[in-house]
Amino acid sequence: MKKILELSKRQLSKRSLVLILSLWVMGTAYAMWALNPISATDVMKHHH
Amino acid sequence: MKNNNPFEQRELAYYQNSHNMLLILAGLHVLVCAGFAIFMGTYLLFFLVAIPAWIIPWWVCQQYPRDLISRLTMAVSFMFLTGLIIQQTRGDLEAHFSYFVMLSGLVVYCDWRPLILATTVILIHHVSFIILQPLNIGFYIFNDNRSLWGHFLVHGSVGVIQTSVLIYASNILRKLMYASFIASDTALQIAEGHLDVELDPEEVAHSEMLMAIQSMQFELITYRDNLNALVVERTKELEEAKDIAETAVRSKSNFLANMSHEIRTPMNAIIGLSTLALNKATNTEIHDYLKKIAYSSESLLGILNDILDLSKLESGQFEIRYAPFNLYHLIENLHNLFSESAKSKGIHLRMPTQQESFPYFLIGDEMRLQQVLANLIGNSIKFTEQGHIELQIISIKQENSQVTINFCVEDTGIGINADDFSILFKPFTQVDGSINRRFGGTGLGLSISQHLLYLMNSQFHVSSQQNQGSSFSFQLLFNIASTNEIENTLINSTPHDFGQLSVELNKMGSSLKNTHILIVEDNKINQQVISELLKLSGIIVSIANHGEEALDLLEQQTFDAILMDVHMPIMDGLTATQYIRKKPQYQTLPIIALTAGVTEDEREIAIKSGMTDFIGKPINPEKLISTLTRHCAQDLITAPLNANTITSHITEVPGISLKNSLVMLNNNIELYLQLLNEALTHCKPRLEEIKLKAEQGNYTESYKIIHYIKGALGNLGAYQLFQAGNQLEQDLKSEHFNPVTFTEFQQAFQQLEASFILLKQQVDEASPSETENPELSQQLAQEFILMLEQDEYISSTRLKAFKETLNNEQFGFFKELEAQLQQLNYQEAIALMKTFISSSH
Numbered sequence: 001m002k003k004i005l006e007l008s009k010r011q012l013s014k015r016s017l018v019l020i021l022s023l024w025v026m027g028t029a030y031a032m033w034a035l036n037p038i039s040a041t042d043v044m045k046h047h048h
Numbered sequence: 049m050k051n052n053n054p055f056e057q058r059e060l061a062y063y064q065n066s067h068n069m070l071l072i073l074a075g076l077h078v079l080v081c082a083g084f085a086i087f088m089g090t091y092l093l094f095f096l097v098a099i100p101a102w103i104i105p106w107w108v109c110q111q112y113p114r115d116l117i118s119r120l121t122m123a124v125s126f127m128f129l130t131g132l133i134i135q136q137t138r139g140d141l142e143a144h145f146s147y148f149v150m151l152s153g154l155v156v157y158c159d160w161r162p163l164i165l166a167t168t169v170i171l172i173h174h175v176s177f178i179i180l181q182p183l184n185i186g187f188y189i190f191n192d193n194r195s196l197w198g199h200f201l202v203h204g205s206v207g208v209i210q211t212s213v214l215i216y217a218s219n220i221l222r223k224l225m226y227a228s229f230i231a232s233d234t235a236l237q238i239a240e241g242h243l244d245v246e247l248d249p250e251e252v253a254h255s256e257m258l259m260a261i262q263s264m265q266f267e268l269i270t271y272r273d274n275l276n277a278l279v280v281e282r283t284k285e286l287e288e289a290k291d292i293a294e295t296a297v298r299s300k301s302n303f304l305a306n307m308s309h310e311i312r313t314p315m316n317a318i319i320g321l322s323t324l325a326l327n328k329a330t331n332t333e334i335h336d337y338l339k340k341i342a343y344s345s346e347s348l349l350g351i352l353n354d355i356l357d358l359s360k361l362e363s364g365q366f367e368i369r370y371a372p373f374n375l376y377h378l379i380e381n382l383h384n385l386f387s388e389s390a391k392s393k394g395i396h397l398r399m400p401t402q403q404e405s406f407p408y409f410l411i412g413d414e415m416r417l418q419q420v421l422a423n424l425i426g427n428s429i430k431f432t433e434q435g436h437i438e439l440q441i442i443s444i445k446q447e448n449s450q451v452t453i454n455f456c457v458e459d460t461g462i463g464i465n466a467d468d469f470s471i472l473f474k475p476f477t478q479v480d481g482s483i484n485r486r487f488g489g490t491g492l493g494l495s496i497s498q499h500l501l502y503l504m505n506s507q508f509h510v511s512s513q514q515n516q517g518s519s520f521s522f523q524l525l526f527n528i529a530s531t532n533e534i535e536n537t538l539i540n541s542t543p544h545d546f547g548q549l550s551v552e553l554n555k556m557g558s559s560l561k562n563t564h565i566l567i568v569e570d571n572k573i574n575q576q577v578i579s580e581l582l583k584l585s586g587i588i589v590s591i592a593n594h595g596e597e598a599l600d601l602l603e604q605q606t607f608d609a610i611l612m613d614v615h616m617p618i619m620d621g622l623t624a625t626q627y628i629r630k631k632p633q634y635q636t637l638p639i640i641a642l643t644a645g646v647t648e649d650e651r652e653i654a655i656k657s658g659m660t661d662f663i664g665k666p667i668n669p670e671k672l673i674s675t676l677t678r679h680c681a682q683d684l685i686t687a688p689l690n691a692n693t694i695t696s697h698i699t700e701v702p703g704i705s706l707k708n709s710l711v712m713l714n715n716n717i718e719l720y721l722q723l724l725n726e727a728l729t730h731c732k733p734r735l736e737e738i739k740l741k742a743e744q745g746n747y748t749e750s751y752k753i754i755h756y757i758k759g760a761l762g763n764l765g766a767y768q769l770f771q772a773g774n775q776l777e778q779d780l781k782s783e784h785f786n787p788v789t790f791t792e793f794q795q796a797f798q799q800l801e802a803s804f805i806l807l808k809q810q811v812d813e814a815s816p817s818e819t820e821n822p823e824l825s826q827q828l829a830q831e832f833i834l835m836l837e838q839d840e841y842i843s844s845t846r847l848k849a850f851k852e853t854l855n856n857e858q859f860g861f862f863k864e865l866e867a868q869l870q871q872l873n874y875q876e877a878i879a880l881m882k883t884f885i886s887s888s889h
Contacts, residue, residue, distance in 0.1 A: 008110040017108070021121060024104050028128050031096045033176070036135060037088055 058229050060114055066156040067109040070122055073153050077129040078102050084136045097132055101125040123162035126150040127169035151214060158222035160215045167211045227255035234261050243269050304359050311352055316665040318345045320577030327872060328839050354492045361499040368503050372529035373414035386425050396436040406443035407451050410526040416500050423493040424520050428459035435460025449528045456521035464512040473498045561586035562723055563608040563680050568598040570616040581669050595624030608680045614643035622657040629658040638679035701803040703768040717811055724764050724804055731757045742785035751780040769796040825853035826888060829881050836874045
């Protein structure tokens with residue numbers, strides 16, 4: 001745990017940080033989009 | 049974020065706390081997502097979205113806690129988690145509370161940017177799911193009466209208002225936070241004493257808290273400035289008071305010095321003249337009066353010394369002088385001092401005997417110890433009517449070369465009431481006012497003694513019972529002295545008996561006989577006292593009234609030493625000494641200061657001006673003689689050569705440098721012959737001793753004798769003997785006795801004896817016939833008789849004038865007359881004079 005904490009504090013360059021964050025944002029957006037559990041059928045069922 | 053922020057440390061702590069709080073909030077949402085994953089089977093969403101949405105902001109906050117990027121990451125991650133929950137509940141109304149909670153949480157950053165970003169992210173989320181995936185999110189909450197755009201407007205405006213309110217709130221929070229940072233920082237700096245710390249007027253204008261701190265700061269500055277002014281004022285006042293006090297102390301010290309001088313000068317006359325008068329008084333009644341005058345003046349001097357001691361002790365000018373001494377001598381002195389008075393009161397005085405076991409040879413201030421003990425014994429005698437007084441001396445602890453000795457004086461006197469112990473040591477007080485009337489005294493003794501003990505790191509222990517007796521004791525720590533040290537420094541001083549002075553001084557000053565001493569003194573009585581004291585030791589005296597006269601006399605005559613008063617009109621002693629010392633031939637001439645001033649300062653000034661030693665007035669005859677002996681004994685042989693005339697009738701004789709010796713003796717050839725005769729008679733029997741001691745191997749003793757003879761005769765110009773003596777001394781120093789050198793020395797001695805006879809013949813032949821005047825001699829003789837009958841002193845000049853009127857046959861008579869006068873046998877002198885007158889007729 002201590003080692004992880006120490007590693008986490010080792011600073012990356014701003015560029016790598018921005019790259020990682022961009023990948024994270026895009027990956028998450030895609031995952032939320034693609035893995036959305038609520039199907040159109042369910043919605044329509046509910047609606048009616 | 050601003051890099052030059054003055055509150056970096058505080059800011060870091062603030063952001064770290066905020067990050068931690070928000071991560072806990074995010075963690076709770078992650079737990080909710082875990083619940084959804086279990087009930088809805090959305091594990092993939094949980095692992096791919098929820099878990100990274102916590103780890104990524106945690107990681108960025110670890111790396112850049114103070115940077116904007118960490119706050120923005122936190123905002124994005126919050127919105128991912130909120131979006132995830134809304135999405136999984138099909139847009140449930142309660143699920144939207146999480147959005148409001150998370151957005152409000154971001155307010156702690158006091159920054160509008162994360163709030164805007166979060167709003168943008170959730171907007172994109174909603175738009176993408178409504179527009180791009182319209183059927184995939186739940187719209188069951190939407191009222192059927194409302195169009196899609198109507199829903200969009202209502203939902204969106206709530207979000208925008210929410211964000212605007214929070215941005216406003218975060219702005220207020222930011223201002224408050226900064227103001228509190230500045231306030232606490234300023235307060236800390238003020239507390240550390242930096243009252244002048246500057247506050248940004250703009251910040252102050254916006255914060256009541258800072259205004260309050262600033263007005264407090266201004267108030268403190270005013271107080272400080274007032275205080276500074278007050279301190280400056282008070283310091284000035286104190287300095288003035290100090291100056292006044294110092295002036296007062298100086299005046300006191302000056303007054304004491306003057307008083308001591310003014311009182312001591314007449315005291316000198318009283319003590320000196322009464323002592324001299326005691327030698328001449330034939331009438332028992334007058335002798336008794338004089339004795340009482342002498343004793344009274346001595347005791348008056350004691351009181352004067354006490355007052356001076358006390359003032360010196362109180363002003364801290366007193367110093368304890370450590371020197372080797374013999375404790376037994378001190379006890380003996382005390383016994384001599386008090387045995388008579390104790391006996392006369394019928395009190396038994398017990399003193400330690402030499403058999404008692406305590407070390408005698410100690411290093412300490414003998415005079416002050418004696419002063420303390422004498423005071424205690426004196427008091428005991430004063431206050432004891434019958435019984436005994438005992439001085440006990442006990443060695444308590446002896447370690448290496450140190451010993452602690454307990455001194456105790458016990459009596460069977462009137463005693464002291466326990467209540468009165470406290471005032472016992474106060475100056476000028478006596479326990480009972482009536483004591484002063486009954487017993488006398490100044491009440492200074494014990495106070496001085498206590499001060500003295502304090503200076504010697506000790507104190508009194510008193511135990512007493514009224515009408516039973518008292519005991520005063522104290523302990524002192526001494527270094528034990530070696531016998532050698534004692535012998536080197538001890539000057540034996542026993543109190544003299546009045547009336548025996550002439551005999552004692554004659555004995556003490558034998559080595560000073562015929563030395564020539566100049567007295568420089570303005571007071572006529574003192575001149576007489578000192579010159580008569582010196583004449584008792586056979587010293588030849590010249591007198592100068594002030595410094596200038598002394599300088600004139602030094603031009604004409606040669607002296608072995610000068611006794612110099614310090615305070616004189618026309619030219620004082622210090623200036624005269626400086627002039628004398630400027631001349632190379634007088635560099636080593638002993639000049640002894642003679643003054644009534646007794647303070648350390650005066651001593652120092654005298655020594656600094658070039659004086660050799662110091663004798664205080666009133667003059668103690670023994671001290672005078674011992675000081676002179678110490679300084680003159682060495683100087684005889686090196687006396688300077690500057691005589692202008694020499695007895696013309698006398699031709700040089702072998703072995704003697706007559707010129708030098710006669711200069712020294714003021715051309716008094718008779719005196720020279722007398723001295724030479726005495727020296728030869730004295731030294732002759734010791735010649736054999738040199739050989740005897742050397743043959744016994746006692747070279748040191750032999751050396752001492754030769755040194756003595758060489759010195760005595762060398763002083764009288766016997767240069768051949770002096771040289772032979774030198775040679776012999778060299779031999780003896782290397783522990784070797786050379787009979788040849790000794791024979792040379794003996795021959796030189798015999799030569800000297802022959803030369804003496806030759807010289808005596810010459811002197812007898814060279815009569816002062818040119819000046820012979822029988823009429824004048826008759827007249828002078830009658831005058832002298834009258835003077836002697838009135839106990840008047842006949843000056844040496846008058847005697848010399850008388851001598852010049854005599855012829856050769858009368859020379860024997862004159863010598864005898866001179867001898868009688870020198871020994872103060874005035875009656876014999878008168879008889880001689882009368883015979884002379886009748887025989888001349």
